[in-house]
Amino acid sequence: MNQAIRNAWIATVVLFALLFGAVSYIQVIGARDLNTNPLNTLALTRSLCNDRGTILAGGQPIAESVAGNEACKSKRSYPDGAVYAGITGYYSTNGSQGSTGMERSMNSELTGASDQQFLDRVRQLFLGKQPQGANVETTLDPKIQKLAYGLIPDGVQGYIVVQNPKTGAILAMVSKPSYDPNTVATLDRSAAAAAKAQLDGTQGINLYQNVSGPTGALLSPGSVFKLVDTAAALESGKYNKDSVLPNPAQMSFPGIDYKLPNYAGGQCYTQTQASFAFALANSCNTPFAGIALDLGENKIADKAKAFGIGQDPGDQLHLDYGKGKFPTGLNQPQLAQSAIGQFDVLVTPLQISMLTSAIANGGVQMKPELVKTLRAPDLRVITEYQPEALRTATTPAVAQQINDWMVGVVDNGLAAGAAVPGVKVAAKTGTAELGNGLNNSWFTGFAPADNPQVVVTIAIHGVDVATGAQLTSPNAKKLFEAVLNK
Amino acid sequence: MSTALTDSVVVKPRRNIELVLLVLALLVGIGASVLSSVNNPGSLNGSFWFQSSLLAVASLAMHITLRIRAQYADPFILPVAVALNGLGLAMIHRLDGSKGTAGDNQLRWTLIAVACTIVLIWVLRDHRRLRGFTYISLAVSAVLLVLPMVPGLTAGDINGAQLWIQIGPFTFQPAEIAKITLAIFFAGYLSVNRDLILLAGRKIGPLQLPRFRDMGPMLAAWAVSIGILVLQRDMGTSFMFFSLFMVMIYVATGRVSWVVIGLILIAVAGTVAAQLFTHVKFRMESWYDAFDPVIYNRDPGGSSQIVNGLFGMADGGIFGTGLGQGQPYLVPYANSDMIIASFGEELGLIGLAGMILLYLLLITRGFRAALGARDSFGKLMGVGLSFVMAVQCFVVIGGVTRLIPLTGLTTPFLAAGGSSLLANWIVVGLLLMISNTARGPVDTSPLHHGDDDSAGASAPPSGDTAPIRDTHVTQEVS
Numbered sequence: 028m029n030q031a032i033r034n035a036w037i038a039t040v041v042l043f044a045l046l047f048g049a050v051s052y053i054q055v056i057g058a059r060d061l062n063t064n065p066l067n068t069l070a071l072t073r074s075l076c077n078d079r080g081t082i083l084a085g086g087q088p089i090a091e092s093v094a095g096n097e098a099c100k101s102k103r104s105y106p107d108g109a110v111y112a113g114i115t116g117y118y119s120t121n122g123s124q125g126s127t128g129m130e131r132s133m134n135s136e137l138t139g140a141s142d143q144q145f146l147d148r149v150r151q152l153f154l155g156k157q158p159q160g161a162n163v164e165t166t167l168d169p170k171i172q173k174l175a176y177g178l179i180p181d182g183v184q185g186y187i188v189v190q191n192p193k194t195g196a197i198l199a200m201v202s203k204p205s206y207d208p209n210t211v212a213t214l215d216r217s218a219a220a221a222a223k224a225q226l227d228g229t230q231g232i233n234l235y236q237n238v239s240g241p242t243g244a245l246l247s248p249g250s251v252f253k254l255v256d257t258a259a260a261l262e263s264g265k266y267n268k269d270s271v272l273p274n275p276a277q278m279s280f281p282g283i284d285y286k287l288p289n290y291a292g293g294q295c296y297t298q299t300q301a302s303f304a305f306a307l308a309n310s311c312n313t314p315f316a317g318i319a320l321d322l323g324e325n326k327i328a329d330k331a332k333a334f335g336i337g338q339d340p341g342d343q344l345h346l347d348y349g350k351g352k353f354p355t356g357l358n359q360p361q362l363a364q365s366a367i368g369q370f371d372v373l374v375t376p377l378q379i380s381m382l383t384s385a386i387a388n389g390g391v392q393m394k395p396e397l398v399k400t401l402r403a404p405d406l407r408v409i410t411e412y413q414p415e416a417l418r419t420a421t422t423p424a425v426a427q428q429i430n431d432w433m434v435g436v437v438d439n440g441l442a443a444g445a446a447v448p449g450v451k452v453a454a455k456t457g458t459a460e461l462g463n464g465l466n467n468s469w470f471t472g473f474a475p476a477d478n479p480q481v482v483v484t485i486a487i488h489g490v491d492v493a494t495g496a497q498l499t500s501p502n503a504k505k506l507f508e509a510v511l512n513k
Numbered sequence: 514m515s516t517a518l519t520d521s522v523v524v525k526p527r528r529n530i531e532l533v534l535l536v537l538a539l540l541v542g543i544g545a546s547v548l549s550s551v552n553n554p555g556s557l558n559g560s561f562w563f564q565s566s567l568l569a570v571a572s573l574a575m576h577i578t579l580r581i582r583a584q585y586a587d588p589f590i591l592p593v594a595v596a597l598n599g600l601g602l603a604m605i606h607r608l609d610g611s612k613g614t615a616g617d618n619q620l621r622w623t624l625i626a627v628a629c630t631i632v633l634i635w636v637l638r639d640h641r642r643l644r645g646f647t648y649i650s651l652a653v654s655a656v657l658l659v660l661p662m663v664p665g666l667t668a669g670d671i672n673g674a675q676l677w678i679q680i681g682p683f684t685f686q687p688a689e690i691a692k693i694t695l696a697i698f699f700a701g702y703l704s705v706n707r708d709l710i711l712l713a714g715r716k717i718g719p720l721q722l723p724r725f726r727d728m729g730p731m732l733a734a735w736a737v738s739i740g741i742l743v744l745q746r747d748m749g750t751s752f753m754f755f756s757l758f759m760v761m762i763y764v765a766t767g768r769v770s771w772v773v774i775g776l777i778l779i780a781v782a783g784t785v786a787a788q789l790f791t792h793v794k795f796r797m798e799s800w801y802d803a804f805d806p807v808i809y810n811r812d813p814g815g816s817s818q819i820v821n822g823l824f825g826m827a828d829g830g831i832f833g834t835g836l837g838q839g840q841p842y843l844v845p846y847a848n849s850d851m852i853i854a855s856f857g858e859e860l861g862l863i864g865l866a867g868m869i870l871l872y873l874l875l876i877t878r879g880f881r882a883a884l885g886a887r888d889s890f891g892k893l894m895g896v897g898l899s900f901v902m903a904v905q906c907f908v909v910i911g912g913v914t915r916l917i918p919l920t921g922l923t924t925p926f927l928a929a930g931g932s933s934l935l936a937n938w939i940v941v942g943l944l945l946m947i948s949n950t951a952r953g954p955v956d957t958s959p960l961h962h963g964d965d966d967s968a969g970a971s972a973p974p975s976g977d978t979a980p981i982r983d984t985h986v987t988q989e990v991s
Binding site for chain 1: 610
């Protein structure tokens with residue numbers, strides 16, 4: 028019997044030896060394979076729960092890490108979440124819903140993994156500290172941002188960009204409908220998934236491609252595109268400030284049963300011949316369609332490109348963006364329509380802001396700048412972003428000429444509602460028909476015209492003409508006043 | 514040692530060694546709790562020290578009981594059990610966070626289990642008295658195994674198996690207790706009938722076949738195992754019972770042929786089960802194709818639990834992430850079925866290997882007690898109970914480490930679960946009693962009780978001359 032007991036014990040030892048072998052394999056020999064297995068999310072979820080840097084606007088946090096729970100020691104919180112949602116995006120701490128916006132595009136800086144923070148990481152390693160991310164200080168002005176956000180009524184799809192034309196710094200950038208990023212950043216997985224699903228079903232919010240909002244929404248620009256035509260015309264040498272443009276009530280095309288009508292809203296019908304000033308002030312269609320047909324598709328397309336349409340906005344935006352386009356291979360009616368910002372011309376609100384900024388800044392387009400400073404947790408500056416020219420859109424002379432005419436649009440044209448007492452305001456409005464009786468209403472302008480400090484661009488999508496007019500120029504006025512402290 | 518003792522060895526109770534080891538064991542368990550709490554503010558609350566002292570008091574009560582009732586009991590068994598139980602408590606508390614109640618529940622059951630064991634040792638005194646309960650144990654086993662299928666008592670399907678009963682708010686796994694009563698029955702039956710089984714019967718080739726009626730219990734055991742597999746759908750429990758029976762009949766008869774036949778029967782049953790039952794088939798697939806994304810994502814029956822357990826252990830590496838600093842809670846059943854993976858992640862290979870060694874030590878002391886027992890009933894019961902614990906460890910740890918398919922057995926002393934704790938503490942109590950008679954002097958007179966000088970506060974007079982209280986000669990000492 029005792030021998031059998033000893034044998035049974037030996038069998039037990041063999042079983043335990045197998046266990047030691049298995050444990051050693053998993054934890055030592057095969058550990059690397061297991062750690063790098065694509066199904067393994069441990070390292071990811073661990074990093075997800077680390078503290079991230081804070082995103083600030085005017086010294087106030089708009090995205091910050093706060094205490095989480097046992098499972099995840101820190102989570103993201105967004106004070107005034109909806110106001111800044113288009114900028115910050117959200118960061119799903121438990122990793123279940125990914126991340127968007129600046130949380131995504133500045134992830135390496137916010138986690139401390141960027142190249143500039145390499146030395147910090149080494150130091151933290153030796154000090155045994157948790158890696159700390161940088162704080163991202165944006166160029167946003169909370170006062171203007173909140174004002175702009177409030178100017179778009181709930182239920183309306185709209186976009187506002189407020190930018191400094193001389194530096195490219197973005198003071199405010201809002202879009203509606205918005206959402207509260209806190210709902211998606213919650214640690215409760217099912218609540219996060221439900222919130223995301225609800226957002227995915229909301230018209231005007233596109234979370235997947237990160238291209239909703241002023242940097243990504245692609246809209247037909249309507250008449251604000253006439254600024255491009257004007258620049259192309261003046262640069263071509265065929266036109267000058269005194270040119271007289273044919274202004275028929277409608278434009279016909281040989282062999283095609285299509286007529287391009289003039290804009291019905293202004294005074295266009297009063298003249299069959301128009302100056303640039305009159306055509307811009309009343310946003311007449313046929314003079315600019317005529318210019319486009321005269322100059323040809325390439326000239327207009329090149330100028331659109333020079334103003335940034337269909338182009339990248341430079342490396343200081345730190346947000347995903349849409350590129351827009353000016354279509355090519357157009358027949359005559361299509362070119363005519365494209366010249367007035369219809370047909371397949373697509374732009375983002377930010378691009379129109381950049382276009383206007385270029386005119387305000389003597390033809391030089393600055394890189395739109397959303398991040399001012401990258402600061403280490405010990406308040407040391409890691410990177411200070413300097414204003415940089417992105418491209419030259421047009422000559423100073425042409426820019427100045429368009430500037431003058433845009434002042435006329437406010438003084439005695441369609442943008443009269445944007446006038447600020449005591450300040451020279453330059454602007455251009457636009458109405459793009461969507462084909463369903465509704466329009467995109469645009470406003471883009473700057474002030475003061477003789478020393479531009481601020482560019483305001485407003486785009487309201489899918490509204491009738493009256494609502495569009497009401498939500499553009501008068502709101503621009505409020506923004507000009509707020510920025511210029513009037 | 515003195516030359517006068519060449520053919521006789523003095524038996525020392527060694528209760529002081531046990532006390533020292535017990536303090537170490539408590540330090541391990543409570544220290545683990547403190548460590549895991551450091552990283553989880555809120556869990557080191559006011560009740561923590563109260564709870565820790567409860568564990569200490571329970572362990573010391575057990576120790577004192579041994580001093581009075583079983584002073585020659587093996588001094589390593591109790592400290593090892595306390596250390597494992599304490600580690601389990603620490604991990605379960607740690608996984609609870611601030612909200613869970615599993616840790617408090619586990620502590621409650623620890624106290625109940627230790628109290629039951631103390632009562633058992635106090636009342637029973639000698640394991641041999643259990644021989645009188647041979648057939649009662651069989652009846653109790655049968656009842657226990659049937660209970661989970663009784664309407665009104667059954668807790669229904671839990672994770673695909675029907676192993677639990679529910680009384681009020683408590684769920685209980687009767688099979689855990691049944692492994693003890695079955696061990697008692699087999700030990701009683703085989704110690705009486707082993708000669709018959711051995712000698713009667715025909716010999717065919719190299720195999721000595723027993724008479725059919727002597728085979729009865731074995732076939733019954735096999736039927737019970739298959740019944741559990743089919744009716745209660747649990748491979749692990751089925752395998753555990755069958756192993757218990759096999760090792761006991763092997764030790765009783767010394768015939769390897771039984772083991773061979775048994776292994777064949779298991780293989781046949783397992784293969785058939787894998788064909789017939791989807792849950793068994795799923796378990797097999799989750800084992801050999803664990804990393805296949807289709808199987809990984811399958812629900813129910815996917816391999817994500819075992820695979821995430823492996824990821825956790827790999828993440829822990831050699832040194833572990835440190836208690837409270839890993840993410841073992843990402844794995845379902847991190848505090849019960851997968852608690853080994855939780856320890857692997859946070860304590861690393863070093864910690865986990867240490868814990869497996871503790872198991873091996875505990876089981877080895879059980880075997881040692883069986884080896885030393887002077888009665889075949891004690892030998893058989895000691896081997897059965899020790900081996901069944903070894904099988905349990907192997908099935909659980911092997912399952913978690915993907916050595917074998919994962920089944921739902923509990924990890925002795927560690928896993929959250931009252932019935933398992935109670936059963937394993939009773940096993941410890943029985944092993945302690947067996948070791949007490951094994952190591953103690955052969956003495957047919959009533960045992961002397963009370964504290965003796967070698968175990969008391971006063972140290973032995975000198976290091977190498979132990980006080981001689983008892984001149985009975987024993988053959989086996991440990």
